[in-house]
Amino acid sequence: MRYEKFYIQKMPTTTAGGQSVEYDLKETVSAFRWWCMSLPFAAGGEVKKLPTNEWPGDDGVEEYCPIDGLPLSAYDIELQFGFRWRGSNGPYGINNRMGEAQAALDTFREYLTGRDGTGVWLMFYSEWNGIGRQKVRLVSISNEPEYIKTQQGEVLVCKVKLKVTDPRTRVFPDWVHNKLSAESRAPIQVAGESENGSEIEQQ
Numbered sequence: 001m002r003y004e005k006f007y008i009q010k011m012p013t014t015t016a017g018g019q020s021v022e023y024d025l026k027e028t029v030s031a032f033r034w035w036c037m038s039l040p041f042a043a044g045g046e047v048k049k050l051p052t053n054e055w056p057g058d059d060g061v062e063e064y065c066p067i068d069g070l071p072l073s074a075y076d077i078e079l080q081f082g083f084r085w086r087g088s089n090g091p092y093g094i095n096n097r098m099g100e101a102q103a104a105l106d107t108f109r110e111y112l113t114g115r116d117g118t119g120v121w122l123m124f125y126s127e128w129n130g131i132g133r134q135k136v137r138l139v140s141i142s143n144e145p146e147y148i149k150t151q152q153g154e155v156l157v158c159k160v161k162l163k164v165t166d167p168r169t170r171v172f173p174d175w176v177h178n179k180l181s182a183e184s185r186a187p188i189q190v191a192g193e194s195e196n197g198s199e200i201e202q203q
Contacts, residue, residue, distance in 0.1 A: 004126065004127040006125075006126050007124065008026050008122055009123050009180045010118040011023075011119065023118050025179050033104045034083050035081065036079055036126065037081060038079060040079075042164070044167035045072065046073045047072060051064045072167040074164060074165045075167060076139055079159070079160045080160075082156065083157075084156075085100065122137070123180040125172065132173075133170070134166050134169055134171050138160070138161075138162060139162060142160075
């Protein structure tokens with residue numbers, strides 16, 4: 001079974017001199033060795049609280065609704081990312097494989113928090129459910145990863161919570177320019193047709 005990839009990209013930033021800086025598109029397995037195990041099909045359909053008046057002498061409530069549509073609230077989503085060791089005798093030795101996972105998690109965390117200098121706001125796109133969003137930031141990474149055994153080996157699982165501050169705009173991959181875009185609707189590449197395919201199978 002083919003692993004459905006999860007792509008992330010930092011949103012462009014502007015330097016003090018007014019120049020726009022764009023960042024590379026990253027696939028979480030090849031870039032960080034963490035693959036997305038689950039992503040909820042979050043529609044982001046909760047409406048913001050509207051201004052109201054409750055007149056004492058009238059039934060019900062009077063609500064003021066925008067004529068161009070109801071505004072949606074930001075929302076949080078929780079993803080699960082898994083880390084699989086390359087082998088029992090990896091670069092950190094058989095007795096310190098947790099150190100190998102921690103090093104990979106540190107790199108991933110530095111990217112998500114923007115402490116690597118790439119900014120805080122990101123876009124993401126999931127091949128599995130076709131969901132893509134922009135203006136997303138990290139909320140938390142679980143402090144207690146779960147250690148599980150599967151038929152394909154041992155896996156360390158972390159929960160990552162993200163806040164989606166733009167609940168309406170859809171993001172798609174733009175393979176021509178190798179980036180995520182709110183304007184492109186290019187078809188997804190089929191397994192085996194891309195030179196950067198992943199060897200990790202989806203659980």
